[in-house]
Amino acid sequence: MPSFEGRELACQRGERLLFHHLDFTLDEGEALILVGANGSGKSSLLRLAAGLSRPAAGALIWDGREITRDLDLHHRRVIYLGHADGLKAGLTVRENVKFWSDLDGARGSLDEALQTFDLTPLADLPARFLSAGQRRRATLARLALDRSQPAQIWLLDEPTTALDRDGQAVLSSLIQRHRSAGGRVMLASHDPLPELLGRRLRVDDHLAAVA
Amino acid sequence: MTAAFALLLRDLRLGLRQSIDVAIVVLFFLAAGILFPFAVGPAPGTLSQIAGGVVLVMAALAALLSLDRLYQPDYEDGSLDGLILSPLSLEVVALMKALSHWLSTGLPLMVAAPLLALMLNLPAEAYLPMLAALGLATPILSLLGGLGAALTLGSRRGGVLLTFIILPLYVPVLIFAVAAIDAARLGFAGQQNFLFILAGLALATLALTPWATASALRQAVG
Numbered sequence: 508m509p510s511f512e513g514r515e516l517a518c519q520r521g522e523r524l525l526f527h528h529l530d531f532t533l534d535e536g537e538a539l540i541l542v543g544a545n546g547s548g549k550s551s552l553l554r555l556a557a558g559l560s561r562p563a564a565g566a567l568i569w570d571g572r573e574i575t576r577d578l579d580l581h582h583r584r585v586i587y588l589g590h591a592d593g594l595k596a597g598l599t600v601r602e603n604v605k606f607w608s609d610l611d612g613a614r615g616s617l618d619e620a621l622q623t624f625d626l627t628p629l630a631d632l633p634a635r636f637l638s639a640g641q642r643r644r645a646t647l648a649r650l651a652l653d654r655s656q657p658a659q660i661w662l663l664d665e666p667t668t669a670l671d672r673d674g675q676a677v678l679s680s681l682i683q684r685h686r687s688a689g690g691r692v693m694l695a696s697h698d699p700l701p702e703l704l705g706r707r708l709r710v711d712d713h714l715a716a717v718a
Numbered sequence: 719m720t721a722a723f724a725l726l727l728r729d730l731r732l733g734l735r736q737s738i739d740v741a742i743v744v745l746f747f748l749a750a751g752i753l754f755p756f757a758v759g760p761a762p763g764t765l766s767q768i769a770g771g772v773v774l775v776m777a778a779l780a781a782l783l784s785l786d787r788l789y790q791p792d793y794e795d796g797s798l799d800g801l802i803l804s805p806l807s808l809e810v811v812a813l814m815k816a817l818s819h820w821l822s823t824g825l826p827l828m829v830a831a832p833l834l835a836l837m838l839n840l841p842a843e844a845y846l847p848m849l850a851a852l853g854l855a856t857p858i859l860s861l862l863g864g865l866g867a868a869l870t871l872g873s874r875r876g877g878v879l880l881t882f883i884i885l886p887l888y889v890p891v892l893i894f895a896v897a898a899i900d901a902a903r904l905g906f907a908g909q910q911n912f913l914f915i916l917a918g919l920a921l922a923t924l925a926l927t928p929w930a931t932a933s934a935l936r937q938a939v940g
Contacts, residue, residue: 559799560940582803591796597735598728609724610804 509570510534511660511691516565518551525551526713527564533660538682538692538705547710549695550590553662556693557587586611586658590665592646596635600626603634604648615653623651624677639669647674650681660691667698721806722814729818739784743823744830747780751834762839769838770848770899774892776834777827777852781859782884784823786877788815788867789935798939812931816857816864824856840903847902847909851895854916861927862887868934891919 510532517527525548533539541549554560556567558574558581567574574581594603604626605617613620621627624644629637637645647666661682667675682692692705733739754772758764792798801811831852832845840848866883870876894916901909 557799557803559802579807583805585803587799587803589796589799591794591799593795593797593800595728595732595791595795595797597732602728602731606724606728607800610721610800610806612721612805 511567511569513552513556513562513567514565516552516555516567517563518548518555519563520548520551524563526710529565529710529713531708533691533693535689535691536686538686538694540705540707541693541695541710542697542707543710547714549710550664552710553587553589553664553693553695556660557585557662558582559587583656584659585662586649586660587662588646588649588664588666590668592642594634594637594642594645597633599631599633600637600645601630603645604652607649608652611649611652611654612656613652613654617652620648620651620653623681624648624674640671640674643669644674647678647681650678650685657688657690659689660693661685663692663694665695665697667696721804722810725801725806725811726814726818729815730821733787733818733822739787740822740826743780743784744826746783747776747827747830748834750779751776752837754838765839766841766903769835769840770844770851770896770903771892772838773831773834773840773848774851774855774895774899777831777856778859778885778888778892780827781819781823781856781863782877782881784819785863785867785880785884788819788864789871789938790867790876793871793938798935802936802939808932808935809928812864812868812928812935815931816860816927819863820857820860824852824860827856828852840899843905844899844903847913848899850913851898851916854913854920855891855895858891858920858923859884859888861923865927865931865934868931868938871935871938891916894919 511534512530512532514530516529518525529552531539541552543549551560555562558567558578561575569581569584598606601617601621604621608617608620618627621630624647626644626648629641634642634645643666650661666678670678686692694705751772754768755765758768789798792801802808828849831848835845835848862884866880869883870879873879894912898909898912898916901912
């Protein structure tokens with residue numbers, strides 16, 4: 508069973524050291540919920556875990572090997588949904604979701620993924636007309652796509668922002684299904700889904716002393 | 719392959735829905751080019767001498783206009799993170815981006831170029847060499863431009879910086895492209911040799927820039 512862990516991680520943004528001496532482990536089927544004040548480095552930790560940026564110190568290790576030894580391989584393991592949603596205002600909801608579906612090599616039906624988040628009535632609407640919650644749903648629809656190689660880690664940055672009760676329930680059930688299939692979830696949230704059980708990691712506890 | 723095609727299709731579709739951008743590039747190319755007869759005087763001999771150079775320089779400046787749209791929107795809205803994490807290799811992403819830039823900039827410029835050449839009194843026998851030179855020079859511009867756009871991602875006044883990065887690299891292209899047009903205009907033998915050198919430059923750019931662009935993109939999000 509491959510393990511995913513971070514050892515002695517430190518993260519620097521610009522001139523400022525955000526956190527240091529941060530360790531975590533994330534096993535199959537586990538969820539890790541990142542909590543902490545604004546600016547404590549939750550989003551930065553997610554970007555480190557995705558392999559998008561490099562830690563200032565420490566290492567991320569998948570199955571005994573540092574992820575930097577084969578970043579492309581690690582990238583294929585993750586789905587990362589950041590706070591910027593990547594929706595193109597000029598494309599319809601369907602075109603936006605289809606683009607990511609084609610890029611990820613999804614084989615399942617697009618309509619099903621749209622239906623999961625109740626996006627079917629909005630499918631042909633350009634994304635510029637969507638409300639914040641609807642944009643969030645359109646972004647999260649990527650999680651409902653049936654990929655030929657399922658992602659092993661979901662990295663979600665504030666996925667519940669602007670999402671209504673129904674949307675949260677759908678997200679919870681998707682996360683549940685992903686975890687019962689052995690998937691890992693790492694999620695930053697101020698307002699964690701009530702149904703979501705997982706370990707908490709307080710990023711605040713590792714704040715670097717302000718010099 | 720589907721993934722690469724999906725990216726190309728998305729970018730072209732976005733470009734087409736903001737077709738004013740393509741129109742602006744072509745209009746700039748023609749409008750700025752037409753200033754030359756007013757500035758240097760309407761003597762047909764002088765104009766036909768500088769026609770090739772004016773077309774190539776204007777094409778370069780017009781192509782620079784649209785480069786800030788290449789990666790900046792994807793960088794700002796988070797799509798670039800998704801592209802880096804996708805199974806599609808970043809080198810192919812860079813190639814597709816350059817291709818979509820060429821289709822929405824280089825190709826329209828080639829269509830408009832004979833019109834500008836006509837107004838600058840380019841001799842008839844130089845039209846085909848001019849189109850061939852443009853056909854090789856504009857893809858080089860798109861590939862180099864993609865590299866410049868990736869290098870300046872996230873920096874303030876990136877557009878100006880971009881110009882300083884791209885234009886020196888464009889000088890050899892300019893020299894050989896204009897030489898090809900002038901050789902045809904003056905009826906020199908072996909005029910296609912300049913085009914062969916230009917083709918060599920195009921192939922070298924095609925082989926090298928996607929790697930450099932991909933590294934620059936990885937740096938930009940890190």
